[in-house]
Amino acid sequence: xxxxxxxxxxxxxxxxxxxxxxxxxxxxxxxxxxxxxxxxxxxxxxxxxxxxxxxxxxxxxxxxxxxxxxxxxxxxxxxxxxxxxxxxxxxxxxxxxxxxxxxxxxxxxxxxxxxxxxxxxxxxxxxxxxxxxxxxxxxxxxxxxxxxxxxxxxxxxxxxxxxxxxxxxxxxxxxxxxxxxxxxxxxxxxxxxxxxxxxxxxxxxxxxxxxxxxxxxxxxxxxxxxxxxxxxxxxxxxxxxxxxxxxxxxxxxxxxxxxxxxxxxxxxxxxxxxxxxxxxxxxxxxxxxxxxxxxxxxxxxxxxxxxxxxxxxxxxxxxxxxxxxxxxxxxxxxxxxxxxxxxxxxxxxxxxxxxxxxxxxxxxxxxxxxxxxxxxxxxxxxxxxxxxxxxxxxxxxxxxxxxxxxxxxxxxxxxxxxxxxxxxxxxxxxxxxxxxxxxxxx
Ligand code: MLT
Ligand code: ZN
Numbered sequence: 001x002x003x004x005x006x007x008x009x010x011x012x013x014x015x016x017x018x019x020x021x022x023x024x025x026x027x028x029x030x031x032x033x034x035x036x037x038x039x040x041x042x043x044x045x046x047x048x049x050x051x052x053x054x055x056x057x058x059x060x061x062x063x064x065x066x067x068x069x070x071x072x073x074x075x076x077x078x079x080x081x082x083x084x085x086x087x088x089x090x091x092x093x094x095x096x097x098x099x100x101x102x103x104x105x106x107x108x109x110x111x112x113x114x115x116x117x118x119x120x121x122x123x124x125x126x127x128x129x130x131x132x133x134x135x136x137x138x139x140x141x142x143x144x145x146x147x148x149x150x151x152x153x154x155x156x157x158x159x160x161x162x163x164x165x166x167x168x169x170x171x172x173x174x175x176x177x178x179x180x181x182x183x184x185x186x187x188x189x190x191x192x193x194x195x196x197x198x199x200x201x202x203x204x205x206x207x208x209x210x211x212x213x214x215x216x217x218x219x220x221x222x223x224x225x226x227x228x229x230x231x232x233x234x235x236x237x238x239x240x241x242x243x244x245x246x247x248x249x250x251x252x253x254x255x256x257x258x259x260x261x262x263x264x265x266x267x268x269x270x271x272x273x274x275x276x277x278x279x280x281x282x283x284x285x286x287x288x289x290x291x292x293x294x295x296x297x298x299x300x301x302x303x304x305x306x307x308x309x310x311x312x313x314x315x316x317x318x319x320x321x322x323x324x325x326x327x328x329x330x331x332x333x334x335x336x337x338x339x340x341x342x343x344x345x346x347x348x349x350x351x352x353x354x355x356x357x358x359x360x361x362x363x364x365x366x367x368x369x370x371x372x373x374x375x376x377x378x379x380x381x382x383x384x385x386x387x388x389x390x391x392x393x394x395x396x397x398x399x400x401x402x403x404x405x406x407x408x409x410x411x412x413x414x415x416x417x418x419x420x421x422x423x424x425x426x427x428x429x430x431x432x433x434x435x436x437x438x439x440x441x442x
Pocket of ligand 2: 360361
C-alpha cells in the first residue's frame with residue numbers, strides 16, 4: 001500500500017492523512033482553488049523526494065508538488081486525490097560562494113530566508129516579492145516568478161544558474177555547478193524554469209547573487225492617469241541608472257489598503273494614480289526626474305528604511321486587502337508598453353459593473369486585475385484574456401498558468417508551440433503523473 005511504502009521512505013510522521021491537517025494543503029491562499037489530497041508527504045531531502053516519486057510512479061498515483069502554497073493559479077493544490085509532495089522541509093541554505101556570487105539553496109527555502117542568508121556576505125538576491133516570508137524558491141522557479149525588481153534584475157529565470165530535480169520515475173538530474181559558461185546543448189535548467197511542476201520536481205537551486213545595494217531611494221508619485229505614469233517612468237528609465245521597481249496603483253486600492261492596515265495615505269489629497277519608484281543610490285537622479293516632469297502632481301520621497309517601508313506598504317498591502325473583501329478573481333496579465341493605456345481602458349469596461357482593484361508592475365506592462373463580484377468569472381476571464389492576446393500580451397506575466405488558465409493557453413501559444421510543449425511533457429513524464437491538468441490541459 002502506498003501509504004506504508006511512503007512511510008518507509010520518509011518516516012511515518014511525515015505522511016499526513018488526518019483530514020484536518022490535509023485541509024491546509026488542499027486550499028490555496030486565496031481560498032479560490034481547492035481539491036482533495038490522497039495524502040501529504042513531507043520528504044527531508046532530495047533522496048527522499050526520489051523515493052517518494054519512485055513509489056508514486058510504481059503505484060501510478062499522480063503527484064502535486066507544493067512549496068509555500070502562495071501560488072495564485074491553482075498550480076500547487078490537489079484536484080482529485082493526488083499525493084501532495086510538500087517541499088517545505090528542503091530548506092537548506094548552502095554557503096555563499098563570494099567568488100562566483102552564487103548560493104545553492106533547497107527548494108523549500110523561503111525567499112526571506114535567502115535574503116537574510118546572503119546579506120551576511122554583502123550580496124543580495126535580485127528577486128523580491130510581497131509573499132517573501134512564505135513563498136519558496138522551488139515554487140518561484142517553477143512559475144518563473146517576477147515580483148518587484150524586474151526592471152533591474154529580471155524575473156526568476158535570469159537568476160537561476162542551475163538546479164537539481166527528480167523526474168517522475170525517481171531519476172535525478174543535478175546541474176548545480178553554476179557554470180557561467182556552458183555550451184553543451186539543451187538547457188535543461190531553463191526548461192524546468194516556468195514548467196510548474198509538470199516535468200520534474202525541483203529539489204535545489206543554484207542562485208545568482210548581485211552586490212548588495214547600500215542606499216535606496218523610494219518615491220511615491222501622484223499623477224493624473226496611466227499615460228502620465230508612463231511618461232514619468234520613461235524619464236526615470238533615462239535618468240535613473242539604479243531604477244529597480246516601477247509599481248502602479250490607484251486611489252480606490254490605496255484607500256482599501258489604508259483602511260485594511262490602519263495606515264495613513266502618502267498625501268493628504270487623493271489623486272487618481274500613484275507610481276512607486278524604487279532606485280539604488282541617493283535621491284538626486286530621482287529628484288531631478290520629479291522636478292523636470294509636468295506630470296507630477298505630488299510626490300513623497302523616502303531614503304531611510306522605516307519611511308521607505310511606509311511607502312511600500314501602500315503597494316504591498318494590496319493583495320491582503322483585496323482578499324479581505326472576499327475570494328477575488330485574480331488575473332495576472334501583461335501587455336506591451338505601447339498598449340498599456342488602451343488595455344487599461346478596455347479592462348475597466350470589461351469588468352464593470354463588478355468591482356476592479358487594479359495594481360501592478362508598470363515597467364513590465366504587468367497588471368494585476370482583481371475582480372470582486374464578477375457575475376460569471378469564467379466568461380470574464382475569457383474576455384479579458386482575449387483582449388490581452390489581441391494586444392500581443394501574455395495571459396500570465398508572473399503567476400503561471402496553473403489550472404486557472406490552462407484552457408486559455410492557445411490564445412498566446414501557437415499550435416506548433418503547444419504540440420512541442422505536449423511532446424516535451426511526454427518525454428519528461430510519459431505517465432502524466434506530475435501535476436496533471438496544470439499548464440497543459442489533460
Ligand atoms: C504582487 O505583485 O503583489 C503579487 O503578484 C501578488 C498579487 O498579484 O496579488
Ligand atoms: Zn505581482
